[in-house]
Amino acid sequence: MRRWWIIPGLLITLLLTGGLSSPGKDHAPMTDVAIAHFKRVQPVFEQKVLLLQERIRQLNTGDLQTIQNAKEALADCRISYKQLAFFLEYFFPGQAYVFNSPAKYEIEEPFVEYEEPVGFQQIEALLYDTAVFRHKTALEAQAVVMAESASDLPSLLYNFSATDHQVKESIRQELIRVMTLYISGYDAPLLKTGIREAAAAMRAIDTLMVGDSLHYYMKQGIAFLDAGADFDSFDRLHFLTEYALPLQRLMGDTRLFSRSFLDRQAFPGSNNTDTQLGRILFAEKLLSGNGSRSCASCHQPSAFFTDGAIRNTVLDSDSLLPRHTPGLLYSCYQYSQFWDGRAHNVDDQVMAVLHSRQEMNAIDDSILARLQHKYRQPFSIPQVTGALAAYLRTLAPFSSPFDRYIEGDRRAMTPQQQKGFNVFMGKAQCGTCHFAPVFNGLIPPLYNRTEFEVLGTPANEDFRRPATDADRGRAAFFPIEFYEGAFKTPTARNTSVTAPYMHNGAFSSIDKVIDFYDKGGGAGLGMTVHNQTLSAVPLGLSEDEKKALIAFMEALTDKL
Structure with a gap:
């Protein structure tokens, strides 16, 4: 649910120029307004951090009120931080990381540089731990870092310069965070302050708005956030459709859920555009070693490019493949392919499947000769893999009822x-892993990283007697402990019609998947999962909420 690992990727340019008109002669430059806002808000933020430090210092073993006081102070800090977030996240991401980084180690590949957990999210995790009083020393150390960092913020403005265009970009990115991260509770899942934080962020960027229409939608959106500050009951769909998405349009941006919001050509891979050849080759059994299997054999178009099996069989054998066949719809919107992310792009994935002895067992010279004989033209391996990858990039219909x-x-x-x-x-926190608009592990607002999660998925669906799954996930080829049992977050689109689920196909129904998350993943079931990234705290979903969740899954089913 939180981005604890960083996967490098190509920055996608989502944000268009235009909109957010530059100030005219009656308005100060946006950069000056942003700096003035920063200077005005920073002292308030610093005081709130100092109060949090004091509340942590006052934690008294057995006194539950002192815990509540610290939580309230933390909530105030988070809300105040969101008044600065648009500026810090864009211009000073290193400083923003100190305040609002995930509550676990982050690993930057391929250098395997570890980042210690620090900031408000780590403080939240410690305050909500059942052994909170034993964490007082760690909490005090975190508070010192926060206080020193908050007091140092004015120094960031020394020799600082920026263009109005950069300020506009910072605002655009912040609005995407509001729409995808803040209202979903991504960085405050236990405090559940996301709606109030979204309102604070909107107030901050409203100070830079120029234009009556922008101010109108911003004010209306803020009022709606203020009126519905209860996290679990907030009507996010109304907020998005009536306020946030119109704001994006007025600002000159491609709207979040538009099919053109993400540029699929910006993702890594070849520039092959021969989708017609790719469509033909996708169903071509001559690509397999024994001529009995095509891509479509396991990724059946009529089954939403899945096979409906728990695990498919090995080529030339009745034994089973090690993992469940993933769907291919929207797979182009990822920076890592396969469940464990071992391929960097769709082209590499195609090549790996073709050469896998268990899956296709293709011999290059042999399949090229077969193809030339059948189609009366020469082929090359890059042509074959590139055309297949080009076809896979078309499998993103965005045609669901949603x-x-x-x-x-x-x-x-x-x-x-x-x-x-x-x-x-x-409340279900699905959107904190399955990020809008694709509802996969592609992390907003830049969508330049793919997330992996450790869920503690068992090898069976008997939650009273869960069996440990032996699959090491990403750690099998990237052997570090944080990747033990880590798997890519797939899209939630079309899930209602693509059972069974999970990397091992262990869950036969979407009901089981929801129950698994509701109970807190493997750790919530009582399994030992020392590095689980999913919160083990039960969600407490009602039966009506579960039924509504399943109904929404059905609304994510594309018309193919």
């Missing part, structure tokens, strides 16, 4: 499905 609803057809989703979206993006 997509139609977002585009303006308010009859496309039932009331229960609308409620399910709000549960998905709120």
Whole structure:
């Protein structure tokens, strides 16, 4: 649910120029306004951090009120920080990391540089731990770092310079965070202050807005956030459709859920565009060593490019493949392919499958000769893999009832499905792993990293007697302890029609998947998962909320 590992990737340019018009002669430059806002808010933020430090110092073993006081002080700090976030996250990401980084080690590949957990999220994790009083020394150390960092913020402005265009970009990125991270509770899942934090962020960027229409939607959005500050019951769908998405449009941006929001050509891979050849080769059995299997054999178009099996069979054998066959829809919107992310792009994935003895067992010279004989033209391996990859990049229809609803057809989703979206993006915390708009592990606002998670998924679906799964996940080829049992977060789109689920196919129904998350993953089931990234705290979903969640999953089913 939180981005604890960094996967380097190509920065996607999501944000367009235009909109957010540069100030005219009656307005100060946006950079000056941003700096003035920073100078005005920073002392308030610093005082709130000092109060948090004092509340942590006052933690008294057995006195539960002192814990509550510290939590309230932390909430105030987080909300105040979001008044500065648009500026720090864009211009000073290193400083932003100190305040708002994930509560676990982050690893930057390929250098395997570890980042110690630090900041408000780590403080939150410690304050909500059942052994909170034993963590007082660690909490005090965190508070010292926060206080010193907050007091040092004015020094960031020394010799600082920026353009109005850069300030606009910082605002655009912050609005994406509001829409995808803040209202989902991504960085405050236990405090559940995301709605109030979103309002604080909106107030901050409103100070830089120029134009009556922008101010109107911003003020209305802030008022809606203020009126619905209860995290679990907040109507996120209404906020997005009535305020946030219109704001994006007025600012000149491609809207979050538009099919053109993410540029699939910006993801790594070849520039091959021969999708017609790729479509033909996708169903071509001559690509397998024994001529019995094509890509479509396991990724069946009629089954939403899955096979419906727990695990498919090995080529030339009745034995089973080690993992469940993943779906291919929206796979182009990732920086890592396969469940363990061992391929960097779709082209590499195609090549690996073709050469896998268990899957296709293709011999290059042999399949090229077969293809030339059948199609009466020469082929090359890069041509074959590139064409297949080009076809895979077309498998992103964005044609579900949810997509139609977002585009303006308010009859496309039932009331229960609308409620399910709000549960998905709120109380169930699905949106903190399955990020909008693809609802996969592609992390906003730059969408230049793919997330991996350790869920503690068992090898069976008997939650009373869960069996340990032996699959090491990403650690099998990147052997570090933080990757033990780590797997890529796939898209939640089309999940209602692509059972079974998880990397091992262990869960037969979406109901089981939801129950698993509701119980807190493997650790919540009582399994020993020392590095689980999913919170082990039960979600406490009601039966109605689970039904609504399932209904929303159905609303993510594409029309193929």
